[in-house]
Amino acid sequence: MAAAKEFSLLCLENPLLDIQAFADENLLNKYGLKANDAILAEEKHIPLYEELLNNYDAKLIAGGAAQNTARGAQYILAPNSVVYIGGVGDDKYAAILRDAVKQVGLRVEYRVDPKAPTGRCGAIITGMNRSLCTDLGAANLYDIDHLKQPEIWKLAENADFYYVGGFHFTVCPPAIMALGEEAAAKNKTFIVNLSAPFIAEFFKDPLDASAPYWDYIICNETEAAAYAKSHGLADIAEDVPAIAKALANLPKKNTQRARVAVITQGTNPTVVAVQGQDEVKQFPVHAISADKINDTNGAGDAFAGGFVAGLVQGKDINTAVDMGQWLAALSIQELGPSYPFPKQTY
Numbered sequence: 579m580a581a582a583k584e585f586s587l588l589c590l591e592n593p594l595l596d597i598q599a600f601a602d603e604n605l606l607n608k609y610g611l612k613a614n615d616a617i618l619a620e621e622k623h624i625p626l627y628e629e630l631l632n633n634y635d636a637k638l639i640a641g642g643a644a645q646n647t648a649r650g651a652q653y654i655l656a657p658n659s660v661v662y663i664g665g666v667g668d669d670k671y672a673a674i675l676r677d678a679v680k681q682v683g684l685r686v687e688y689r690v691d692p693k694a695p696t697g698r699c700g701a702i703i704t705g706m707n708r709s710l711c712t713d714l715g716a717a718n719l720y721d722i723d724h725l726k727q728p729e730i731w732k733l734a735e736n737a738d739f740y741y742v743g744g745f746h747f748t749v750c751p752p753a754i755m756a757l758g759e760e761a762a763a764k765n766k767t768f769i770v771n772l773s774a775p776f777i778a779e780f781f782k783d784p785l786d787a788s789a790p791y792w793d794y795i796i797c798n799e800t801e802a803a804a805y806a807k808s809h810g811l812a813d814i815a816e817d818v819p820a821i822a823k824a825l826a827n828l829p830k831k832n833t834q835r836a837r838v839a840v841i842t843q844g845t846n847p848t849v850v851a852v853q854g855q856d857e858v859k860q861f862p863v864h865a866i867s868a869d870k871i872n873d874t875n876g877a878g879d880a881f882a883g884g885f886v887a888g889l890v891q892g893k894d895i896n897t898a899v900d901m902g903q904w905l906a907a908l909s910i911q912e913l914g915p916s917y918p919f920p921k922q923t924y
């Protein structure tokens with residue numbers, strides 16, 4: 579058998595270091611945070627990071643949603659399959675990230691900013707919920723110039739699959755569009771994750787501009803509802819299969835591939851709709867007992883990692899979904915968005 583092509587998956591988004599702690603509602607209330615949400619930090623949130631480190635025994639864990647997905651996909655795929663791009667600072671947090679990605683053999687090509695600090699995400703775990711509050715720092719300075727540098731663009735041209743974390747719509751929509759256009763022009767696969775409710779609500783214009791390029795759109799049920807409410811589909815906001823169908827059937831640029839919409843729903847079945855098909859499929863998750871769960875931070879990213887790894891391996895949709903659910907089940911038994919070592923195989 580021919581050796582698999584190297585670096586066929588390129589991922590783009592915001593590399594972050596998670597400052598993760600177990601806490602209670604008092605801390606959420608103090609900073610006006612919701613138990614299950616992901617937001618951009620405002621001035622009032624900045625003291626949260628020190629407070630987590632000083633008073634809550636917080637752990638520093640590699641994060642950044644699409645970087646977690648990229649690590650997850652590389653965890654499954656043959657060596658040298660995945661490359662990830664995004665912006666970091668020149669500091670010890672970036673060194674921790676480089677160390678973590680090295681462990682799974684993920685190649686990173688960061689845009690390094692000499693002045694801005696590496697982005698950080700306060701991850702507050704309360705029971706099965708996680709509240710994420712992100713100070714983007716250098717991740718916010720990612721620019722199209724980095725992507726278009728000859729050696730980076732060469733990586734993009736080489737790749738056959740692009741995965742963009744939706745959080746990047748707050749940072750550099752031109753880079754997202756460049757990948758989408760490249761995918762459509764060369765009949766490659768362009769995958770987007772909606773990432774958080776606020777993306778569909780407040781970054782609607784750049785999100786919608788990229789929609790014609792989506793070959794796969796992945797989100798969870800809350801993001802799906804936020805999408806529906808902000809896109810004139812409020813009447814179906816609670817109807818996950820209907821939203822999946824609506825997403826799958828949005829206008830599409832590359833008509834050689836039918837779009838697939840995938841909506842996860844925590845412990846409820848994953849919903850999959852394919853453009854032009856009437857049937858919406860449901861896939862039960864891999865059940866694990868509650869006492870085995872450490873935290874759900876990064877579960878959705880792990881799902882996407884397993885799913886995309888399946889696509890890269892040329893698996894059918896059913897198998898790719900199952901691989902996503904398998905990796906998500908492994909990840910929630912670890913601390914934060916991490917994967918077990920010694921490595922397990924699907």
Ligand code: 26A
Pocket residue numbers: 591592594595596616617618640641642643644646699710711712714743745746748875876877878879915
């Ligand atoms: C722009 N924002 C808000 C973000 C993020 C983010 N990754 C990129 N951009 N906010 C939270 N995360 C990451 O989500 C993961 C869990 O799904 C966290 O770093 C965490 O690892």
